[in-house]
Amino acid sequence: MDSSKSWDQKSLVNEIIEGLELAKQLRLSLNAKSSSDKKQFLVQRILSSYEKALLMLKCSGSPQSPIGAITSVPESLMSASAGPCCDDNNRSLQDRHDLTEVSKKRKEMAKWTEHVTRASSENGIEGAHEDGHCWRKYGQKDILGTKHPRSYYRCTYRNSESCWATKQVQRSDEDPTVFEITYKGKHTCSHGRSSVPPPPSPEKQERKRHNHNDTYQQQQSQGNQISFPTNLRVNTENLDDTENTASPFSFTSTSFGCMNNDDAFLSLMLDDNGLLDNFNQSLLSPAAGGSNYYFEPASQMRNIAGKEQRSESDLAEIVSAKNSSTNSSIPDIDFSLEPAELDSYFPFDCPGFFL
DNA sequence: CATATTTGACCTAG
DNA sequence: CTAGGTCAAATATG
Numbered sequence: 402m403d404s405s406k407s408w409d410q411k412s413l414v415n416e417i418i419e420g421l422e423l424a425k426q427l428r429l430s431l432n433a434k435s436s437s438d439k440k441q442f443l444v445q446r447i448l449s450s451y452e453k454a455l456l457m458l459k460c461s462g463s464p465q466s467p468i469g470a471i472t473s474v475p476e477s478l479m480s481a482s483a484g485p486c487c488d489d490n491n492r493s494l495q496d497r498h499d500l501t502e503v504s505k506k507r508k509e510m511a512k513w514t515e516h517v518t519r520a521s522s523e524n525g526i527e528g529a530h531e532d533g534h535c536w537r538k539y540g541q542k543d544i545l546g547t548k549h550p551r552s553y554y555r556c557t558y559r560n561s562e563s564c565w566a567t568k569q570v571q572r573s574d575e576d577p578t579v580f581e582i583t584y585k586g587k588h589t590c591s592h593g594r595s596s597v598p599p600p601p602s603p604e605k606q607e608r609k610r611h612n613h614n615d616t617y618q619q620q621q622s623q624g625n626q627i628s629f630p631t632n633l634r635v636n637t638e639n640l641d642d643t644e645n646t647a648s649p650f651s652f653t654s655t656s657f658g659c660m661n662n663d664d665a666f667l668s669l670m671l672d673d674n675g676l677l678d679n680f681n682q683s684l685l686s687p688a689a690g691g692s693n694y695y696f697e698p699a700s701q702m703r704n705i706a707g708k709e710q711r712s713e714s715d716l717a718e719i720v721s722a723k724n725s726s727t728n729s730s731i732p733d734i735d736f737s738l739e740p741a742e743l744d745s746y747f748p749f750d751c752p753g754f755f756l
Numbered sequence: 757c758a759t760a761t762t763t764g765a766c767c768t769a770g
Numbered sequence: 771c772t773a774g775g776t777c778a779a780a781t782a783t784g
Contacts, residue, residue: 537760539761539775539776539777540776541762541763542773542774544774545772545773551774557759
């Protein structure tokens with residue numbers, strides 16, 4: 402990866418910069434209310450740009466690519482052709498049902514990671530992310546080499562609806578405002594983001610202990626500028642095709658959980674690009690929960706990781722939503738889209754937002 | 757009282 | 771054996 406880069410780092414940077422510029426243009430367009438054609442065109446360009454950049458990265462296969470933002474996902478997990486989501490965590494289940502197949506891999510389900518920057522206490526955005534699903538914490542573990550413990554959550558409806566989706570929340574030690582959320586399995590429950598007003602968010606405990614007043618409500622008032630993803634970083638680490646790869650990233654948050662607008666956002670994305678075709682299904686599938694933004698040129702991106710990414714499903718995506726602010730920017734290369742981009746699509750005034 | 761969280765014990769892959 | 775992941779009893783919350 403370091404030695405023979407099939408891509409020139411400059412090209413990569415350029416690609417990303419271009420994306421950034423385009424995003425800015427898009428923002429302007431949005432503000433100016435220009436024709437939707439133009440907007441769509443811009444979106445397409447942006448995606449194309451990032452797609453290229455990601456491809457370069459993927460090809461390089463460097464875990465520690467220049468882009469610090471990219472988090473390498475530990476292992477590839479393939480999703481057994483088995484079900485969409487149910488599969489692994491239920492060790493016990495599997496054990497009961499068919500131990501034999503589980504032999505090696507413990508993880509067989511689609512998995513992707515999301516990086517969520519949640520508020521700095523000053524912004525009071527802690528707990529700003531929710532994905533519209535109801536999660537129940539079932540464990541917490543101190544992980545070697547990390548300052549903060551990792552929390553384990555599973556779908557509240559695990560039992561009632563056999564929804565085996567789970568997620569892990571790990572606070573970054575470097576940037577305490579960043580939470581790395583790793584999802585596993587797809588929601589099969591019918592309680593997507595749409596309905597349920599997100600209960601306690603994962604980090605709830607922290608909010609509890611720290612502050613709660615200045616949290617999300619504040620943002621509502623601040624409305625467009627902070628609320629949340631100011632800078633959206635999308636990092637795709639391991640992608641593998643996987644038809645059932647569930648719903649990749651939900652742009653964190655409760656917000657999405659309660660808004661319908663994401664549809665607009667999605668449709669925009671989808672319309673413009675064939676790129677996202679593969680995901681349409683899941684994207685639109687109710688179960689998957691609507692606001693998932695797929696970033697996946699399917700076939701092209703997968704692989705490269707080099708290891709066992711067979712065909713199954715090795716999907717790990719990382720989304721970073723930064724709400725920090727204007728400058729979090731990242732000189733080098735973090736993919737960062739300016740806030741406005743999202744703002745226009747997401748109303749933050751919906752009640753229950755960020756909760 | 758029902759449901760969610762906490763937390764130490766337990767299980768398993770590596 | 772270790773670290774990560776899960777279970778489940780105890781406890782907290784509404």
